[in-house]
Amino acid sequence: MFDYLIVGAGFAGSVIAERLASQLDKKVLVLDKRPHIAGNAYDHYNEEGILVHKYGPHIFHTNSRDVFDYLSQFTEWRPYEHRVLASVDGQLVPMPINLDTINKLYGLNLTSFDVNDFFKSVAEEVDTIRTSEDVVVSKVGRELYEKFFRNYTRKQWGLDPSELDKSVTSRVPVRTNRDDRYFTDTYQAMPLHGYTAMFEKMLAHPNIKIMLNTDYHEILDVIPFREMIYTGPVDEYFDFKYGKLPxxxxxxxxxxxxxxxxxxxxxxxxxxxxxxxxxxxxxxxxxxxxxxxxxxxxxxxAEGDPYYPVPKPENAEIYNKYKKLAEATPGVTFVGRLATYRYYNMDQVVAQALSQFKKIKAKGEPEQVDGAKVELGQKGVALGNRALEAGSNGKPSKNGKEKAM
Incomplete structure (x- = not known):
């Protein structure tokens, strides 16, 4: 009997697994459909012996001392400040836009005081900032918006910035100094031996068992557990009842x-x-x-593994319907960016997982009835007795293409 089944071995699932095992002495089973732990942060040595990030670059940065100290239990750090150049008008210039970007792009020799006036002179007045386009043109004007943001956003999202929520470009700063760091967080570093090595240490507790290449539906009748932590796509969990989240x-x-x-x-x-x-x-x-x-x-x-929730009002409305279902599902806790349809940085996922653990800890033990676990609602099917009742083979309905992560 496992106390917790955790679906997904990325940051959300692994952090909660470690906390449950080490702090509450819970027996935890972690599943993932992929053949590895660490979720999208997974890194490995390629055939030439070079350490690469399989799912694109993952740069760790945070202002949270708690998050940094927590992860420091499982890794040493390599100080690293991330820098990005953008190819614009045949030149490579600093991104985010700063003083050097403007001087190089326009052949100017502005000071920090001058560039602030420059931005004010080109910025467009926007009465109400609603979209990503509104955010950028109100800061740096139409020309820089066209050079740096519009086409990049179209490629990235398949939508024009005028169709996207303001949150997409609000994350990108504009600087009046020469600071060319992409992030300005207090803590900026990379795990010294890589992310996968950090996850291996995080999940090394004897109370934690791991099953890879496994869809959680496959074990529902086989392995008994009391509660579930689900970090996969929330719409898939509920068999796309309200449609697919983009x-x-x-x-x-x-x-x-x-x-x-x-x-x-x-x-x-x-x-x-x-x-x-x-x-x-x-x-x-x-x-x-x-x-x-x-x-x-x-x-x-447009299709493939889910990475970025598309921030549009109609999508938020769909998610809110799933959120209500999730909140009404006893015995299952939904954590992480896919389960909550939010784009989180890595440190934000860790913070959310740590916060959720505190709630679980405060809630105390799952209720017990005559030695059996309470029934857990999943997709309208009670899971509570699935492994305790002899001969039971009832499973929740399953979409053939579901992914746990």
């Missing part, structure tokens, strides 16, 4: 090159040319010394 996906093209360095910075964005949005060189991130280098091209896709 996501943008990515396709990654990895290449290893016969030279020690290829790019002038860790990442180069391509807002206006090529089908891909950006190219990343991993050795900048990892600090690895190698006579070859490995890069990855990112191609946004």
């Amino acid at each position: 996501y943008r996906s990515l396709q990654f093209k990895h290449e290893t090159l016969e030279k020690p360095v290829h790019l002038p910075s860790a990442v180069v964005n391509y807002p206006n040319e090529h089908a891909y949005t950006r190219v990343t060189e991993f050795k900048y991130l990892t600090g690895q010394q190698h006579n070859k280098t490995s890069i990855v091209y990112e191609y946004p896709m």
Whole structure:
């Protein structure tokens, strides 16, 4: 009998698994449909011995001391400040837009005081900021919006910025100084030996068992458990009752090159040319010394593994229906970006998981009735007695293409 079944071995599932096992002495089974732990943060050594991120670059940054201290239990850190260049008008210029970006792009020699006036002179007045386009043109005007944001956003989201919620571009700052760091968080570092090694230590507790290449439906009749932590797509859990929640996906093209360095910075964005949005060189991130280098091209896709929830009001309405179902489902806790239809940075997922653990801890033990677990509602089918009742073979309905992560 496991106390908890955790669906998904990414940040959300692994953090809660570790906390339940180490702090509450719970028996935990972690499942994932993929053949590895660590979710989208999974990294590995390729055939040439270069450490690469399978699902694109993952840069750790946070302002939370609690999150950083928590993860520090499972890894040493390599200090790393991320820098990005954008290919615009035949030049590579700093991104986010800063003083050097403007001077290089326009052949100017502005100071920090001057560039603030420059932005004010080109910014458009927007009465109510609702869309991603509104955010950018109100800060830097129409021309810079066209050069840096519009086409990049179209590629990334398959939508014009005028169709997207303001939250998409609100994340990108504009600076009046020469700070060319992509992030300004207090803690910026990379796991010294990689993300997968960090996850391995996180999940090494003797109370935690792991099953990979496993759809959770496959074990519902076989392995008894008391409660479920679900980190997969919430719409799939409920068999798309209210329709499919839209996501943008990515396709990654990895290449290893016969030279020690290829790019002038860790990442180069391509807002206006090529089908891909950006190219990343991993050795900048990892600090690895190698006579070859490995890069990855990112191609946004409409279909594929779910990466980015599409932030539009109609999608939020659909999610809110699923949220009500999730809240009314006893014995199942929904955690993580897919289960809550939110785009979270890694540190935000960790913070959410730690917060959810505190709620579980405060709630105390699952109710017991004559030694049996309470019934858990899933897709209208009680799971509570599925492994305790002899001969029971009732399963929740299953969509053939469901993914736990």
